[in-house]
Amino acid sequence: xxxxxxxxxxxxxxxxxRGLRWIEDRIGEEAQWRLFGGGPPIVNSMEKxxxxxxYIGLPPTMIGVERGARIxxxxxGHVEGTIFVAKPNFKTLEQKGGDVxxxxxQFSSIGSPPKGSIHDVILxxxxxxxELEDRVTVxxxxxxxxxxxxxxxxEIDATVGTPPLAxxxxxxxxxxxxxxxxxxxxxxxxxxxIAQKSMLxxxxxxxxxxxxxxxxxxxxxxxxxxxxxxxxxxxxEVVDKEFITEAxxxxxxxxxxxxxxxxxxxxxxxxxxxxxxxxxxxxxxxxIFDTSLVEEVHTEPPHYMEAVK
Numbered sequence: 001x002x003x004x005x006x007x008x009x010x011x012x013x014x015x016x017x018r019g020l021r022w023i024e025d026r027i028g029e030e031a032q033w034r035l036f037g038g039g040p041p042i043v044n045s046m047e048k049x050x051x052x053x054x055y056i057g058l059p060p061t062m063i064g065v066e067r068g069a070r071i072x073x074x075x076x077g078h079v080e081g082t083i084f085v086a087k088p089n090f091k092t093l094e095q096k097g098g099d100v101x102x103x104x105x106q107f108s109s110i111g112s113p114p115k116g117s118i119h120d121v122i123l124x125x126x127x128x129x130x131e132l133e134d135r136v137t138v139x140x141x142x143x144x145x146x147x148x149x150x151x152x153x154x155e156i157d158a159t160v161g162t163p164p165l166a167x168x169x170x171x172x173x174x175x176x177x178x179x180x181x182x183x184x185x186x187x188x189x190x191x192x193x194i195a196q197k198s199m200l201x202x203x204x205x206x207x208x209x210x211x212x213x214x215x216x217x218x219x220x221x222x223x224x225x226x227x228x229x230x231x232x233x234x235x236x237e238v239v240d241k242e243f244i245t246e247a248x249x250x251x252x253x254x255x256x257x258x259x260x261x262x263x264x265x266x267x268x269x270x271x272x273x274x275x276x277x278x279x280x281x282x283x284x285x286x287x288i289f290d291t292s293l294v295e296e297v298h299t300e301p302p303h304y305m306e307a308v309k
Contacts, residue, residue: 001030002206005042005054008035008145010164010232010239010247011078011254012055012191013217019231022213027206037143038114042194046071052199053210057118058189058266058288059273065287066279070197072287075211075294076262077218079253079304080181081190082122083166086158087151093179101130103178109137111151111159113144116278119160122185125272148172162190163250167243181251187265187304193256200290211297215256222254222303255303258291262304 002023006014014033017023023031034051036042039060045051047069055077064071086107096103104127112120120140127133139156141147148168150156158178159169169175181188193214199207221228229244236244263285273279 001032002027002210003032003034003050003052005034005036005045005051005056007038007042007055007191008164008236009055009162009191010236010244011081011162011221013077013214013221014055015232015235016217016220016228017213019235022217023210026213027209029206037145038117039191040114040116043069043071046194046196049196052196053207054194055191056194057191059118059121059269059278060116061192061194062266062269062273062283062288063116063278066281066283071194072197072200072290073192073258074195074200074207074290075193075214075256075297076189076258076302076304077191077193077214077254077256078251079187079189079262079265080185080251081162081253082119082160082184082188083163083181083250084158084160084178084184085166085169085175086178088174088176090157090176090178092176093183100126100179101132104130104132104136107136107157109139109156111139111141111147111156111161113140113147113161113165114142115140118188118190119162121269121272121276121278122188123160124276126184128275151175160184162247164239164243164247166250167246170246185265185268187261189262189266192258200293204293208293208296211256211293215294215297218254218256218303221248222252222306225249225252253304255298256294257298257302257304258289258294259302259304262302263289
């Protein structure tokens, strides 16, 4: 049995694999899926040995690795998945003349998924660079699903989070996109496939086959987005195909490969995580990544920046 931690994030291939039962039918393993509100709780469960694989942003993974978790990133999934939206009465980066500080100064409070998530780290780094840490309050939510309600009630002015969260905020308060994803943190590794090192030692072929299915699912989201959206909506049940399609289109950077720009962008988080106190020492590339499996699966150039259909 494969024990897999997943998020509610609609563009993760977990929903494709669940909907098509590829793990059961093509690997011959029963899949046990566990839902979490953010990456940090998945890392905690992996540390306890409760999960074999996880869909996680890289900063929470790095925090876990630094404190001794025997986990490692074996495949990519998506880049530039941190989206910044605000209520419609605020101005965008473009309207502010491309000035990040002036754009951020508008807000008194900005929401984010859990502390230590990739969205939280990116937001806090932006505020630090703009010298606005003491002026703008970051409000963290254990479950990002509560963020649209917080925008409606006036608890927060804006939020960072995933493309599906952005669509929810658009529908709830007619939220506007404040900055393009590539401007917030270029090529940021919004999620990857994280494995227990013991899985690589004892069940390497199973992990390899999982990565094959994961890559096939990312191809489906790029090449047959409408079909992929139908599958995802069928598994999630609480949202429709149109919602999923909107979310998939916001930042369609899907692939399983681990190219140099994915890894380099990840390594840029090391000093930021140290400065924030999330990790105490520098981490090396080989502590975070094992690219050997995905290199067997993905022999062609990365697909992250390809046009979608």
